[in-house]
Amino acid sequence: MPYPAHNAIPEKVDVLVIGAGAAGLMCAITAGQRGRSVLLIEHANKVGKKILMSGGGRCNFINIYAEAGNYLSQNPHFCKSALSRYTSQDFINLVEKHHIAFHEKKSGQLFCDNKAKDILDMLLNECKQSSVSLRTHCSIENIEALESGFKILSNLGELQCQSLVIATGGLSIPKMGASAFGYEVAKQFGLNLVPMQAALVPFTLGEILREQLSSLSGSSLPVSVSCNGASFNEDMLFTHRGLSGPEILQISSYWNPGSEVHINLLPQIDLFKELKVKQNKRPKAVLKTVLTEYMSKNTTQVFLDLWFSESGYPNQSLNQFTHQQFQEVADHFHHWVFKPSGTKGYRTAEVTLGGVSTDEISSKTMQAKKQPGLYFIGEVLDVTGQLGGFNFQWAWASAVAAGNYI
Ligand SMILES: Cc1cc2nc3c(=O)[nH]c(=O)nc-3n(C[C@H](O)[C@H](O)[C@H](O)COP(=O)(O)OP(=O)(O)OC[C@H]3O[C@@H](n4cnc5c(N)ncnc54)[C@H](O)[C@@H]3O)c2cc1C
Incomplete structure (x- = not known):
């Protein structure tokens, strides 16, 4: 069977992760490893497009010196907990387990020796091993909060999930699949947004x-x-x-x-x-x-x-x-x-500054304080890294924080 598959989506899962980019893939793996049934959906034709184009095609996948000072956020302390629980060494261990060759370019920036696709293949391999169901070309048409969990309407059918993870990233590079979806979901559930702006641009x-x-x-x-x-x-x-x-x-x-x-x-x-x-x-x-x-x-x-x-x-x-x-x-x-x-705006920006306010989110679990079962991870949150591998590091760390809790 091809992976991602093209068949209909299951009617019920424990966890639905929306957005198969860096954070979405990592969160699906982590929750899958804990035995949760996970469906990861992506509206574009392919998953992980930004991973493929990152670091000039070699993916600067981590920075070994990352600390809270490398991030912009209205709450500069928010990122500390997740970053300390999933460190650059944890990601390096994963990369080494998959025999991916890498090097330090400068100032703690780790790049693949070969190509960024090595990182995406690694994540897809881990998804398979954790029995994560993955669908591309899947868009969400409606989200309804139930007494426990959510009812979701998509172009591939209806499903219910206990936990809903929003990993749809920021607004940069719309032609790669970027959308305002995550911000719209935040608004639907009454969460505040910090004004967005193109950054690393x-x-x-x-x-x-x-x-x-x-x-x-x-x-x-x-x-x-x-x-x-x-x-x-x-x-x-x-x-x-x-x-x-x-x-x-x-x-x-x-x-x-x-x-x-x-x-x-x-x-x-x-x-x-x-x-x-x-x-x-x-x-x-x-x-x-x-x-x-x-x-x-x-x-x-x-x-x-x-x-x-x-x-x-x-x-x-x-x-x-x-x-x-x-x-x-x-x-x-x-x-x-x-x-x-x-x-030059979102057309060329590497990231989006601002996003879902960290005041609305638990720094331990990434769960929305106002809506049990709803999680936000990665770039959709108001946590923006400097250039140098810090943005992927936040994607991995916030994803693991949520994935370990869901
Ligand atoms: C050119 C470029 C180079 C970069 N290089 C680096 C680098 O070397 N190192 C680094 O640390 N950072 C780099 N970045 C930044 C990094 O790519 C992002 O910060 C990171 O990918 C954010 O991860 P994410 O999972 O939150 O979002 P993304 O990786 O953007 O993933 C979001 C996913 O959600 C999907 N999606 C969006 N809307 C919907 C919807 N409505 N329904 C379903 N799916 C949806 C998108 O198609 C996408 O697949 C780069 C960015 C760019 C643009």
């Missing part, structure tokens, strides 16, 4: 700035960026519509429309000091030539044009500068401030 720039930076499209440089109290040091990539790269994706999660972003384009040096030293050693050297020792010729030219096209500074020799003018130049390079016009 490139910035777009206003037309004038975009035009000014256009010749840099495709190039990148190591910078330090900060916004609303958060800061990161990684590479920034100039694109034809704006700014991207790990650094920008990270800071986008802390950005609100209208906020300023601060970028240090030369984080590795103190430009003011460097210019003073160079003024003594090479007084005749021209500013723009000196700056190309720290960044590419093109990048230097573009930023000098942006800030100093009127002043004549770019072609001025160092002995013509006062220290105050050096400070002015250094301040611009160390402290470039701009306002993104927006982000």
Whole structure:
């Protein structure tokens, strides 16, 4: 029999898990291993599509240094309990049991040596072993809470379940199956939502700035960026519509429309000091030539044009500068401030910020406080990880917390 199967759904199960992504698969496995009858349904044609596309096709499946500080949530303590009960080592044990080769890329980020499909195959194998029934092309049309459990109407028939797990993820990448379903279910049962926003997403720039930076499209440089109290040091990539790269994706999660972003384009040096030293050693050297020792010729030219096209500074020799003018130049390079016009939105965002309020959910079991038997796990909750394997880690940990309790 093919797996997932294409036949009708059972009339009764202990647990119905909606959404066969990272969290849904993991929760189904955990509950199945405890002997519960589990049906896992997916409305798309395939399961685990985001796992397949994650980490550039190699799936950054965990971060060995994950801690609560790597997550954004209105309640920063909420994730602690689940993360401490299912750790990165637990997931590594599973990966090793399936003989999947992996490596640490940097800063605790573990990636598959081969391909992300290894992780999906592993999860599907575990589902089979735990006798989880799995159906794709299945959409829910109605959910009714009974005195005990739920009555569900789907395009593949009607069923009753004792426990209902919502694992439908966030809004990012609609063409991969993302939907607002989880948020709608939360609203149906009177649970509050924290406003949603695309996160881990490139910035777009206003037309004038975009035009000014256009010749840099495709190039990148190591910078330090900060916004609303958060800061990161990684590479920034100039694109034809704006700014991207790990650094920008990270800071986008802390950005609100209208906020300023601060970028240090030369984080590795103190430009003011460097210019003073160079003024003594090479007084005749021209500013723009000196700056190309720290960044590419093109990048230097573009930023000098942006800030100093009127002043004549770019072609001025160092002995013509006062220290105050050096400070002015250094301040611009160390402290470039701009306002993104927006982000590229859910079409390209890796995750969704906000979601079902953690105030509504038990951090021990992931059960809704107002509705016994209803669980929310993974990205649909207001818990959003930074870039680096933290989002899958939350998906696994919250899924296991629910799966062990259902
Ligand atoms: C391009 C990209 C790369 C990423 N790379 C990484 C990475 O390397 N490391 C990392 O930690 N995180 C990464 N992420 C983030 C990570 O994929 C998500 O945070 C994680 O998948 C969330 O798990 P989830 O199970 O909650 O949601 P998902 O994995 O999104 O699963 C939700 C599932 O529910 C299904 N669904 C939605 N609505 C319905 C409905 N109405 N009925 C039935 N099914 C429904 C969806 O089709 C989907 O299969 C990446 C994300 C993207 C977009």
